[in-house]
Amino acid sequence: MGDILQLSNIQKRFGTVQALRDVNFTIAQGEIVALIGDNGAGKSTLIKIISGYHAPSEGRMVFDGREVHLRSPNEARSLGIETVYQDLALVENLSLWRNFFLGKERTSAGWLNVLRREEMEEACMEALADMGIRLRSTREEVGHMSGGERQAVAIARAAYFGAKLLILDEPTAALSVKETERVFEIVKEVSRKGVSVILIMHNLGQVYQVADRFVVLERGVQIGNFTRDQTTLDAITQMVVGVH
Amino acid sequence: MTGKIQLQTLSGPKGLRWSRTLFSVKELGVIGGIVLAAVIFTVLNPQFLSMTEAASIITSAAEIGIIAIGITILMISGEFDLSVGSIYALCPTIWAYLFVQQHWNIWLSLVCALIPAALTGLANGLIVTRFHVNSFIVTLGTQMWWRGIVLVATGGYPISYFGSSKLMHVLGGEVAGGLHFTAVWFVVAAVLGWFVLNKTKFGNWCFASGGKPDAARAMGIPVTRVKVVNFCISALLAGLVGCMDLARLNSVSPAQGQGLELTVIVAAVIGGTALAGGIGSVVGSCLGALLMGMITSGLILMGAPSYWYTSFVGLILIIAVMFNVRVSRISKSRGA
Numbered sequence: 001m002g003d004i005l006q007l008s009n010i011q012k013r014f015g016t017v018q019a020l021r022d023v024n025f026t027i028a029q030g031e032i033v034a035l036i037g038d039n040g041a042g043k044s045t046l047i048k049i050i051s052g053y054h055a056p057s058e059g060r061m062v063f064d065g066r067e068v069h070l071r072s073p074n075e076a077r078s079l080g081i082e083t084v085y086q087d088l089a090l091v092e093n094l095s096l097w098r099n100f101f102l103g104k105e106r107t108s109a110g111w112l113n114v115l116r117r118e119e120m121e122e123a124c125m126e127a128l129a130d131m132g133i134r135l136r137s138t139r140e141e142v143g144h145m146s147g148g149e150r151q152a153v154a155i156a157r158a159a160y161f162g163a164k165l166l167i168l169d170e171p172t173a174a175l176s177v178k179e180t181e182r183v184f185e186i187v188k189e190v191s192r193k194g195v196s197v198i199l200i201m202h203n204l205g206q207v208y209q210v211a212d213r214f215v216v217l218e219r220g221v222q223i224g225n226f227t228r229d230q231t232t233l234d235a236i237t238q239m240v241v242g243v244h
Numbered sequence: 245m246t247g248k249i250q251l252q253t254l255s256g257p258k259g260l261r262w263s264r265t266l267f268s269v270k271e272l273g274v275i276g277g278i279v280l281a282a283v284i285f286t287v288l289n290p291q292f293l294s295m296t297e298a299a300s301i302i303t304s305a306a307e308i309g310i311i312a313i314g315i316t317i318l319m320i321s322g323e324f325d326l327s328v329g330s331i332y333a334l335c336p337t338i339w340a341y342l343f344v345q346q347h348w349n350i351w352l353s354l355v356c357a358l359i360p361a362a363l364t365g366l367a368n369g370l371i372v373t374r375f376h377v378n379s380f381i382v383t384l385g386t387q388m389w390w391r392g393i394v395l396v397a398t399g400g401y402p403i404s405y406f407g408s409s410k411l412m413h414v415l416g417g418e419v420a421g422g423l424h425f426t427a428v429w430f431v432v433a434a435v436l437g438w439f440v441l442n443k444t445k446f447g448n449w450c451f452a453s454g455g456k457p458d459a460a461r462a463m464g465i466p467v468t469r470v471k472v473v474n475f476c477i478s479a480l481l482a483g484l485v486g487c488m489d490l491a492r493l494n495s496v497s498p499a500q501g502q503g504l505e506l507t508v509i510v511a512a513v514i515g516g517t518a519l520a521g522g523i524g525s526v527v528g529s530c531l532g533a534l535l536m537g538m539i540t541s542g543l544i545l546m547g548a549p550s551y552w553y554t555s556f557v558g559l560i561l562i563i564a565v566m567f568n569v570r571v572s573r574i575s576k577s578r579g580a
Contacts, residue, residue, distance in 0.1 A: 074464070088462050093455040093522045098448055103463035105445045113445035 002065070004029045004165055004196045005050070010059035012045055012220075019045045020220045023059070027165070027213075032187060032197045034211035036204060036240055041217040043200050047167055050198070051083045052076030064164060080164035086171060089154035092143030096135075099142050100124040100157050131156040131189050148172075148179025152186045159190040166190065167198045172206060184210045204240060208233045216240060270516035271528040273567040277514065277535050277560060285542035297541055299422030303492075305537030306430035307485050309530050311504070312511040313437040314481035316529040318474040319512055320441070322454030322521030323372060323379040325475060328482035328508060330390035331361050332501035335483030336490035337394050340403040350411050354487060361483030362476050364390065369472030379475075387505065394498040404495040416491030426488050430530070433481070437526040450474065455522025510557055511536055514564040535560070 003026045010023040020042045027033050035043050048054045050061070052070035061068055063079060070076045073083075090099045101120045107113040124138045133152055142150060151171050158166055168187070172180040187197055187210055201207040207214075214231060216224035216239050224231075224239050269275075285292040311328050318325055335357045342353035364386055372379045405412075417425050441447035452460035453467040460467050490496045513519065514535060515528025539556050 077464075085462070088456075088459050091452045091456040091459050091522070094448070094451055098451075102448065102452055102460070103465050105448060107445050112440075114443055115445060115448065117443075 002029055003027065003062075004031075004064055006060075006062040007050075008060045008062075010046070010049065010061070011057045012042075012049060012054065013057045018220055020049075020056075023217075023222045025213075025215050025222065025225050027196045027198070029164075029196055030191045030194045031213060032191050032199065032211045033213045033215060034199045034201060034207040035215050035217065036201070036207065036236065037217035038240060038242075040219065042220040043217055045220075046217070047083070047169065047198070047200060050076070050165075051081055051167055080162055081167070082158040082161075082163035082165070083167040083169065084151075084154045084158055084171065085169055086147070086151060086173060090142045090150050093141060095139050095141055096145075096153065097121045097124040097138035100127070100138070100153070100160075104161060127160040128153065128156055131159065131186055133186070146179060148175050148182045151175070151179075151183045155183070155186050155190060159193065159195050163195060165196045165198065167200075169200050170202070171199065172201065172203070180206055204233065204237050208236070218242070270523070270525055270568070270572075271531055272571055273564045274515045274528055274531040274535055276567070277564060278531060278538065281535060281538045281542065285538065285545065288542075289545050291545055292542060296422055297545065299424075301534070301537040301541045302427045302430075303422075303424050303537075304540050305530075305534045306424070306426040307489060308504075308508055308511050308536050309430050309533030310426075310433045310485050310488075311478075311482050312508040312515075312529040312533050313433050313526050314474075314478035315508045316512045316515070316517050316524050316526055317437060317441060317450060318471075318478045319509075319517050319519070320454050320521060320524040321450040321471050321474045322457060323369075323471055323475065324383060324509070325368065325478045325482075326380065326383040326505045327364060327368060327386040327390065328478060329501040329504035330387045330394065331364060331479050331482040332486035332489075332504055333394050333496070333498055334390045334486070335361050336486040336496040337398060337403065337498060339487050340405060340490060340496050341397075344403060344405045350409050354411065357487065358480060358483050360390075361479040365476030365479030366472065368479070369475035372475070373468040373471055383505075391502075398498040400498055402495050402497040405490075406494050412491040416488040416493075424492055426485075426492060429488065434526055434530045441526055446470070446473075451522055453521075507536065507557070508533075510561050514561060516568055 005027040007026070008024050010020060011018070012020040023046060025033075035046065037043055045054065049056050052073040052075055055069065055071070061070070063081065068079065091102065094102065097117075097120050101124065105113070106116045106120055106123075108116060121138050125135065128135060128138075131152075133156060142153070145153070155166065155168070155171075171183055171187075175183065187199070191197055199207055199211060211228065213227050214224065214236050215222060216236060218239075224236070226236070282292070291297060311332070315325055315328065338360065339353050339357035342348040342356055343350045348356075368379065368383050368386055371377055371382045414425055415429075419425055419428065441450060449460070449465050449470050452463070452465055453470045457467050486496070486501065489500070511532035512524065512529040513532070515525065515530070515532035517524030517529060536557065539560070540553055543550065543552050543556065
């Protein structure tokens, strides 16, 4: 499979502060990459560059075979780079199907934009079933669902609407072990469907269960890039906490 | 191996789900209130169930209700409008001034009278969204601004018109048996409001904008535009109802509508609309307006001093909101 994202020599300066230097890695199609490092390592800056919030000061970004210069998050999204934030993903007081199609509603022709409700309910049900999420009805309010279920739905939604690269920022924060496993199942499911995933997580034990590759940052510098076969949990833990 | 995730919340024992359906009816509180008020007032005076009484209840409910529909849509999208009471006086004053005193065409005058309402809504919306001033403050400001101007411009005197006109008849004339056209417009506004909120894309955007603006924005919804449009709807409906009132009563007082903004918010809140946005229903607000109409008529029928109305509404407001909070907790806890 080809590469979905190639970063070469990415640098980012904010005034005189060098936030990132020399970041080089590639993400293959369907690959799950964990971006790890302590607070202030530059993970957020890098994510914001990939998702179009910041432009890099230097460096090349090739997405899906073409060099890109993202000017806005919307541009990134339209290319297929979707960021899912845990607490920003869904509107609790709306039903599941309304959330799923929020901003991308299917409507009948005419200025009133009447919702094609049954069609969307069915499509939502099918799309979730396709990701391994089985349910009876999509009319339930999202506020009644657990954190893990919401996260799963948000990920499934992004994949359904054509995301090629999903960025998940702390997707399992404040989730129970069981819920975390559910979220990981969905992450694996979308990756099997060819969607690449970047995971930012502090819990290395958890992220080690699911990621194919680990990119380690420290104070803006990329200090490691391993596939799972090349490393162990102990080794990456020691790199992150600085015993190396 | 493919992981199969069961959303457990969606499969519960049947009995629980039945009661949850009942408790998830957001209008439950106001329906209870209407039944209670009907029983009490009928016991006190059986006249309460007469046709004349029904017509008078619907007339007062219609005017509160139409404005409450606009307020409800606005509150669902996360904002308030306190300027409706002044706009309710402003528009008919301009209308009457133009066609009674300046002898303009009555239709053209109505259109011109409603323009300031639309512009006030636009100003409210833009100041709230662009300058990030709380809508409570902004609309309190526009309320005071217009009230002062109306009082200065009229010198505090009402304007009356006793001629007849087709437009006035259609806006506020009598249909039959004491029932006015305002009731017809109330039904039209309710159906339209319900339809837009529940069946259209815009309605979906309103709930999302008020429920969680950041998430709505992240999904590409123009939250600012939704709110500005709703400020305009709210102001226009208030202006229109003011004109209907002029058509019905043949007179407009520059002091009319003081406190109306709170009355309509009360109607919406009794009907289950949340102050924090994202939750509410047009049906609930209409029923809330109906309850207010019943209290007005019931108290008059009992010969009670009209000041009791204020006290009663205050009491019912608190009881209704306590009830709504409790019900939504039950429905939530059964869900989790």
